[in-house]
Amino acid sequence: MIEYIRQVVLPQFGINAANASISRLGNGHINHTFLVADPTRKMVLQRINTSVFTQPEVVVNNAAKVSQHLLAKQKVNQYLLQVVSPVLTESGELGLNLGEQGFWRAIDYLDNSHTVEVVTQAHQAEVAAYAFGHFASALSDMPEDSIVDVIPNFLNLPQRFSQLTLAMSGDAHNRLSSCQQWADFVLSQTDVLHLLADFEAKLPKRICHNDTKINNMLFDKRDMSSMAIIDLDTCMLGYLMYDFGDMVRAFCSPEPEDSINLTHVYARPEIIVSATNAYVNALSSVITPLEKQSLWLGIKVMALMLGTRFLTDYLNGDVYFTIEHSQHNLHRAMNQLTIYQSLLKQESQLLPLFS
Missing domain, CATH: 3.30.200.20 (Phosphorylase Kinase; domain 1)
Structure with missing residues (x-):
């Protein structure tokens, strides 16, 4: 090439x-x-x-x-x-x-730009979260009809559940036996769907980034300040809770996204607190009280959704995500669903942050 x-x-x-x-x-x-x-x-x-x-x-x-x-x-x-x-x-x-x-x-x-793959300290999360919030704030007055959805239903958890169910029923690549417990766990989380539908009916739609991973914010390597938000391919109408949720689920684990060192994969509360305060501060003139409340749900939903997508792609024979080995998508799914489980365990501790 x-x-x-x-x-x-x-x-x-x-x-x-x-x-x-x-x-x-x-x-x-x-x-x-x-x-x-x-x-x-x-x-x-x-x-x-x-x-x-x-x-x-x-x-x-x-x-x-x-x-x-x-x-x-x-x-x-x-x-x-x-x-x-x-x-x-x-x-x-x-x-x-x-x-x-x-x-x-x-x-x-951009010269002097630097990307981070894994957040190692709360300050990195704070800097990046403020930058993503500042980006969202700047787009808040961009006309909704000025851009076109590039992937309809990209962030649609009910549809992702349906796609997983279909992949399980076909099991075209005879992989279900190696991930049955993870697939069953995903499909047991139907309560999230009802809560999500209730929030979506009340939240304002905004032009969002829709891929707020830590490596889509460039640091200035000279002083590690924020430099730029990149990868605008999925900018579409959506909800702030998804942008925030994808950002925090990507920030909060001390392990890479495909690590299967699952005992070390968890949602670090100090990272969540730093990212939340910075993001809300950057959007202080824009974000509504209900949007702030929805941010916690956004973290849970994005970890669950990405885990579901990786698992579905694994069952379908790795047709969507680029892989480095045959178990790559399964490992990614296990990783993200472990983060989701960690979030559930800390819900009573962290939920007051979003009130």
Whole structure:
């Protein structure tokens, strides 16, 4: 793929391939991402997974609109982070459709940027949570109809339960016996569905990031302050509880997302407290009392939902998430569902934080 990028893709973005270096970047589950550098500039090049994002043109158009909105906010000092903007092709397009060879797009690379995969201290959670809250606050006045849903029902827990049930009933890859107890546990959590439906009926919808993992917030490696929110592919209408919940479930464990050292996988309360206070503070002029109450449910739902998605993909033969070995999705599912169980055990202790 590297040679194809050098010969075919880079010239379309005005890069002299002979003088460019190309290296893989990050560990995303969905797209293929590369850092491209020549003597004059650096950029991030991505091949968008069109099995997941079936309308890649919509994806890049949405991201460009979000970037434009943030830049306008930045100019009047209402957005204090850097903004990652698209790099246009030589013909002025946001993306490059090469048919069977994929849909490609490029975005700015920010010098001195640094990503964190696992939160090691409460201060990191505080910095990142404030940045994600600041991002959500800046988007709070962006017209709802300005962007298009790229993955309908992306955060739909009842549908994820249904997909798991279907995968279990077919068991096309004879894997159910290796994860029956985890699948049964997921399907026992129907009380969450009723509570979720009640909240969703009352909460305002907002344009949300929808993938608020710690590695989608860039730190400035010079002082470890917040630099930028990246990966705008899933920016869609949604609820703050999901953005917050995905962020905290990704922050709170001391182990990586695929660790099966389950005795060390748990939701660290000090991380949850730091992230909650920072996020709510950043959104103080926007967030409603009911939205604040919903944030705890959001953490639980996102850990349960991601665990369910990993488990479903494992049963379906690993057709969605990129894997490194045959048990990878199962290990991820076990990890996330263990976080969910840890949250349940600490509910009485942590719930007052959200009142």
